Amino acid sequence: MEFLLPEGAGHDSARHALEEHLSLRPGRIRRGTTVFYDTFDGRVHGAGLILRHENGALELLDSATGETVASVPAETPKRMFAADLPDPIRKRLAKAIEMRALTPVAKVRSHTQELAVLNEDEKTVARLAVSTHDGLHGRVTARALRGYDDELERVGALLRDTLGWAPATVPLVDEAIAAGGGDPAGTSSKLDLQLDPEMPATEAARIVFARLLEVIDANLPDTIRDVDTEFLHDLRVAVRRTRSLQRQFKSVYPARLQHFRDEFKRLQRETGELRDLDVYLLDFPALKASLPERMRDDLEPLRAVLERHRGRALRATRRALQDPRTGDALADWDAFTRDAPTSEVTVGELASERIAKVYRRMVKMGRAIDDDSPAQDLHELRKVGKELRYLLEFFASLYPAEVVKPFIKTLKGLQDQLGRFQDREVQANKLRELAPEVADPPALMAMGVLVDRFIAEEAAARAEFADRFGAFASKAQRAVVKEHFG
């Protein structure tokens, strides 16, 4: 259990207050620096854990109980991926952080004194640690010794009731992040918008566009620094969403919209190659593991080629993002959406019309697809599906959740299948494209095995199409769309 020291209290005053009621054996005051780590989007926080470096060890704690889950001697790195973590910590964190990098989110300098609480035999029955931190509340933590839980209760009651010290409700790391102006839960790239159907369409779109710009701005610096792959990914998703809404709502904007559509298209294009290579490299361990055991190491030369290409693509992306033209375009776009003349049409009307229209277009396109249709038809359908998905996400707050959620779910079922189909095709093509650069025959043979599998999986995904599309275009779903979107 943890308590906050009264405002302004230091080690001496805290100890004197405690000594009035407890027999204590004080230890030395130790100085230390604690560095807390999390991903940009706060995944460690989200998992109810705290990762910190203190006293030469990397430690994982349960944030609710303050208990140490794992502690391993380690350096203080600037950045860590799951693979860099020591075993016991990786086991608990790998799933939560996935491909994201852990970077320092707060640094706290502390002075800590251990105080052993003694009984009449002068035996330690509880341990207190009083710590003060620059610019933050001082804290006292009380730890039980095994078999002396009653004593801890007694000490806890004393601190709370007799001394009137407030139980700490927020972990030190959260207090430190908040004191630095950050959000302990991390920076989300989710939309989470609340709109009113009676708003003019331009006003609602302005809210969506502003949020998307926020996501772009938040992810831009660490995309350039190449901290992890998800900064670029989230940035690109925000760009794609922006383009989608530009297209869907183009009727309410003046002609100059086209200039911004071109700029966002350019951003999307100039960052695409890097994202493709990121996906390939992220998949690489799984691709390798999918090969027969004795071929796995043969694939390594491909990784080297991918990494070389990635280096080039990163430089190109950096150039594009650091180009003043990009900064200017984003600033102008912000002003453009703010200054756009208010539309007559409400967002409720326009969103419903667009959702119904895009849905019906998909149904029509899907119905025209049969076993002999070219792959391009499925890709086109997927593109339109993304538009529908984004519309439903932007405007979810305008409709009952029991309509939107199942709608998105059915759509997602179809999109995942179409995505798998397209990804396998893209992956197979990419391997063919890279083959001339891989000089090593065993590597080429391993790549051949992969291409073969991609083609088989592409066919399997395609075979699922009729079922998934059937659910999406069912009579019941069409009736729902008619009822709620017109």
Next chain:
Amino acid sequence: MILATYNIKGGVGKTSAAVNLATLAAREAPTLIWDLDPQGAATYLFRVRPKVKGGGRKLVRGKTDAERLLKGTDQEGLDLLPADFSYRHMDLALSDAKKPTSRLRSVLAPLTGEYAYTFLDCPPSISLVSESVFEAADALLVPIIPATLSSRTLEQLHAVLAGETPVLGFFSMADRRKKLHRELMDSLRAEHDLLETVIPTSAEVERMGAHRAPLHDFAPRSRAARAYADLWEEVRARVT
């Protein structure tokens, strides 16, 4: 890793060895010490009340959850399973049980995942308790005083164990200034494989009772404290 300090004879420095070695072990990794001696000397040194709820009988018969009896000591990372006066009847409790000699191992089984090292401080004697200890322990730490009968003690022990549990013997309460001690140690070493480290007779070790603390708490730089540190290094190298 379960290590038992054991000797058929009493008063040879068993408890001192168990307490000081467990204290050193706890600095590396979570450690447990079980005071099996009804006299409760180790329990006393850690300032814990020699009381086990339900008594030794229920504990060895698996009716009490050992985890709930554990007591944290003043040493960070070192927990104690205390002695209880009822342990003097542990032999009887074991003889009534099925497979008596595997009982102690069963009591410890749920705890071994939590502790890297477990020390058993055993009462002197050859009995069902000691047999049960032999079965539970990965190695026996046997303090030997430089005396004429010690060779016989070691032979008896080897006969009982028949080579199943490693025996790590070491000289305890030795006085190198005494010619007799030096001669006895030389001749015992000639007959038996014994550890290098010698724990000297020392006023500091005797003072553990007055301080109610391990040696490293009040005389960390004493000759005896350094000898225990060497002994721990040697033991650890042998068993891990």
